[in-house]
Amino acid sequence: MKTLKKKRxxxxxxxxxxxxxAAxxxxxxxxxxxxxxxRSPSQVAAEPPAPTEVFRIGGLxxxxxxxxxxxxTVRFTVTDGGASVPVTFTGILPDLFAENQGMVGxxxxxxxxxxASEILAKHDEDYMPKEVVDALKEQGVYQEPGGS
Structure with a gap:
């Protein structure tokens, strides 16, 4: 009897x-x-990903x-202060998309x-995506909002 229970x-x-x-x-x-x-533009320039890899890039x-x-189609360049990457985007850009502003594509x-298949711009004058802030700080070009 115990063997059957153990087996079950x-x-x-x-x-x-x-x-x-399986799950x-x-x-x-x-x-x-x-x-x-x-990836920041510096990381993309240092180690370009495969053409089939979808990733996010961010900077100014x-x-x-x-x-x-x-x-x-809109063409522009995104930079983190260390490297620049040319970008093409076909579609309607966000209203807040502008030069010297943060973006993630x-x-x-x-x-x-x-x-780029999607472009996101910063929300207001003080907001910048965390990944972009980190990449800019790493390059030493980040300025605190409201600073000059």
Whole structure:
């Protein structure tokens, strides 16, 4: 009698372990495209990612770099003070998108140009995404809001 109980207990534990492993694998498989890593322009210049990798890039829009005129396509350069990366975006930019302002873009790097599928701009005059602030501080060019 005890042997049968022990055998059932081992079977239940084994089935539960297999189910847990399968669930973890399915969750990982489902999230593989939903995770976008952040990179600063200096990191992109130092180690360019594969053309198929989708990631986020952030920094300041370089002064004088915004070029419009190819339909809805806009070209500009994003910098963190250490390196600059050219960006193209087709679509409507956020209202607060401007030169010398913080931005974060999602897309991929092809032939040295970041092709953005989404552009986010800062919310108000004091806000900048944490990743952008960290990248600018790392380069030594970050200025506190309200400072000159």
């Amino acid at each position: 207990r081992v079977q239940v534990i084994a089935i539960a372990a297999v189910a847990l492993i 973890t694998a399915l969750i990982g498989y489902g999230m593989r495209d939903g995770i976008n890593f952040f 829009v370089e002064a004088g770099s915004i070029r419009r005129g190819e339909g809805e 999602t897309g991929s790097l092809r032939d040295g140009v970041f092709e």
